[in-house]
Amino acid sequence: MKTNGPMPLVGGARLPLGFIGFGLVALVTACAWLAWEPSLVLQPHLHPRVVALAHLWLPGFLLSVCFGATYQLTPVVLGEPLAWERVTWGHLGLHAAGVPAMVAGFLTGRMDVAAAGGAAVAMGVILFSANVWVTFARAKRRDAIGWSLPLAGGWLVLTVLGGLLLAAMKLGLSVPVSPLGLLRAHAHAGLAGFFLTLVQGVAFQLVPMFTLGEVRRPWRVAAGLVGTQAGLVGLAGGLVMERSELVWAGAAGIAVGVALSGIELVATLGARRKRRLEPGLKAFVAGAGAVGVSVIVGGVLVWAEPGVAALRGAMGYGVAIIGGAMALMVMGMLCKIVPFLVWMRAYGPKVGRVAVPAAHTLGNAGWERAWLGLHVAGVMALGVGAMMESVVVVSAGAWMLAGGVSFFAMNAARVLGHLRVSNAAGLRLTRPTFL
Incomplete structure (x- = not known):
């Protein structure tokens, strides 16, 4: 049913925060694992432990967080309540059960377990899309x-279908395609298809909102999205069919x-009235810059001759786009979104009755700055170490990344701790809004 006023928080903020909380647990686990076993960065793409770690990072952390944020942002962006809000809780259950099963299955070599977990995640993705x-x-x-929202959802469906096909091939299904080509298409459909498509749209809703700016040239946003979609069709098809021209x-x-x-993002930031960028927004901008670097590196790899150097570059490319571009952009926006959601749930009902803190004061800016510095340094070290095949350098990078994420997790825990205020007071939210 349509509403004439602002959109309410989805699930009273519990649903998006549930996905985000699950994603943060996966992130901390993945970083601790990488710090314990940094040599994974130097292993081949298809190594079972590398695949397990990648799925802890991607469906476990990045996808979980994006699910939570997208469920909340969809009504805001579209001006329409979610079609099936109750279904989102079933999706959370499927996702929370499926991701650990996938990771455990890949880690132990039990492809039947990985396939079962993948099927649960796939069912959740279909519900989401x-x-x-x-x-x-x-x-x-x-x-x-x-x-950008339905397009990202479409690429995500293709991503999970590709993953299920890879699992079926591991279990003995004969398909006339290269497993490595399908794996690369699967990864790019998820990374560029879902994450990049989502960012190319939603960023131009969030950045103006958080910086008090405006989109200067909407046609550039549209043209950028069209270029990426057309390119993705060619790239994914070419990887599967092993057609270099595509x-x-x-x-x-x-x-x-x-x-x-990128040009429009720079213009939008230039038009902002809030001149000072907080650590979260700096992280988002740094991640956007890393997207540009990743595209350049990816273009070089397309033209590179197959060999050891290309394999090293591919691992550095993966580190740059997953740990750098996507993680920085997602985590940067979390620094803004999570305090706002928590503030609306914990303090929204008290506005006008008692003094309440401002949303931006719920976290610790010093911890956010520490996270950002260590995260950027860690990703750079991991990328360089992967291309140099240096265990020492990747170890240093993994520990810096883990240290940065520790600060991020402490800050998130501090913000989420404010929810106890509303629980202790037994307050009931009355149509809180995101904007």
């Missing part, structure tokens, strides 16, 4: 920001799309 698509169909907004054309399309989005 259908929810977003139906909400989009009911809404009137049809600009690039609105379109891979080259796809990489060029993605590069053009990212460049247009």
Whole structure:
């Protein structure tokens, strides 16, 4: 049913915070594991422990957080309540059960367990994507920001279908495609298809909101999204079919799309009225810069001759795009989103009755700065160490990354601790809003 006022918090903020909390647990676990076993960065793509760690990072951390944020942002962006809000709780259960099963299955070599976990995650993805698509169909907004939501959901469905096909091939299914090509297409459909598509749209809703700025040239947002979508079709198809000309054309399309989005992001930041960038927004900007670096490195790898150097570069590319670009952008926005959600739940009902703290004071800016510095240094060391095949350098990078994430986790725990205020007071939220 449509509402004429602002959109309420989805699930009273519990649902998005549930996904985000699960993702943060996965992040801390993944960083601790990498610090304990940094040599994983130097292993081949298909090594079972590398695959397990990658799934702890991607579906476990990044995807979980994006699910929570997207469920909350979809009504805000589209101006339409979620089509099936109750279904989101079932999705949370499927995801929370499926990710550990996938990681455990890959880690122990039990592909049947990994496939079962993947099936649970896939069912959750289908529920998520259908929810977003139906909400989009009911809404009137049809600009690039609105379109980014169903497009990202579509790429995510293709990503999980590719993952299930890879698992079936491991279990003995004969398919006339290269497992490595399918794996690379699976990874790019998830990273560029879902995460990048989502960021190319939602960033132009969030950045103006948090910086009091405005989008200067909406056509650049749309053109950037179109370029990326066209490029992704070519890249994914070329990787699966092992057609180098399609891979080259796809990489060029993605590069053009990212460049247009980057130009508009710079223009949007230049138009902001809130001149000082907080650590979270600095992290987001740093992550956006890492996207540009990753596109350049990826383009070089497309043209590189197969060999040891290309394999080293591929691992450095993976570190840059997962640990650098995507993690920094997602974690940077969490520094803004989580305090706001917690503030609305814990203090929203008290506004006008008692003095309440400002949302930006719930966390610790010093801890955020410590996280950002250590995270950037750690990712750079991991990337360089991977290309140099240096255990010492990747070990240093893994420990710096783990130290940075420790500060991030402490800050998140501090913010979430404010929820005890509303629980202790037994307050009931009355249509709190995100904006």
